[in-house]
Amino acid sequence: MTTTHETPDMATGRPPGDLSRLLFGHLHRSDQQRWGHVYLQGLLRTDGKKTVRRMAAVVTGSEAASTSLHQFVNASPWEWTPARGELARWAARSLPVRAWTLAPAVLPKRGNCSAGVHQRFLPESGRTVNCQLGLGLFLDAGQTHVPVDWRLFLPPRFTRDEAVRDRAKIPATTRPQPLWDHALRLVQEMTSWS
Structure with a gap:
């Protein structure tokens, strides 16, 4: 089975800011919201295997940013259920x-x-x-x-x-x-x- 992955903006590969706010707006800290946006862009824009290092380099231009992105994904205390729920509702409205x-x-x-x-x-x-x-x-x-x-x-x-x-x-x-x-x-x- 072939799966086609479409991004919210096919021309740039970047999610609109309102999608990032929708998915990560429940996070209380601004740094978490910022890294949530980087994470979403990385998932959508990185070809092939989506390692934290590769996503950080594609989105920020710096592999050094991978430490902060890794912290957000793997160690930062945030609840992912609201983000998944918002993603499901957004997709159901958009598709x-x-x-x-x-x-x-x-x-x-x-x-x-x-x-x-x-x-x-x-x-x-x-x-x-x-x-x-x-x-x-x-x-x-x-x-x-x-x-x-x-x-x-x-x-x-x-x-x-x-x-x-x-x-x-x-x-x-x-x-x-x-x-x-x-x-x-x-x-x-x-x-x-x-």
């Missing part, structure tokens, strides 16, 4: 949405320290890969598929083994969930945003 689609995403990984990394057999390639497994909810508008919510699948060892959990910075309260439960929660959350 002729025909369906909600749930789809798995296999994210290949080299190491094994990141949350959820495990070995998984991929029938389509006939290979076993080291990866994270995500589940995304997309708004389907024909050739455009907008991801509006997603979950990371955690194999049981990431919630049962304290050393593994601590190394991956997974809260002690996190419990393993089967993929069907993630799917149900994604649909419930999307319904609450509609």
Whole structure:
């Protein structure tokens, strides 16, 4: 299946400022709002693999900005649920949405320290890969598929083994969930945003 990713402004690849304000306006600190805007631009403008370093370089022209962007994405205390809800509502208003689609995403990984990394057999390639497994909810508008919510699948060892959990910075309260439960929660959350 081919997915077409359209940006809010196809000519410049830049999101309009009002979209950034809509998605990140709930953040109380101006630096978080600024880095939220950089993050959104990075997601939309960076070709290929979207590492924090590459996104920071594309948007700001400086790889040094990657430290601040990394802090915003991985360590800054902000609630992402309001941003995802606003994204879903914006997409539903902006596109002729025909369906909600749930789809798995296999994210290949080299190491094994990141949350959820495990070995998984991929029938389509006939290979076993080291990866994270995500589940995304997309708004389907024909050739455009907008991801509006997603979950990371955690194999049981990431919630049962304290050393593994601590190394991956997974809260002690996190419990393993089967993929069907993630799917149900994604649909419930999307319904609450509609």
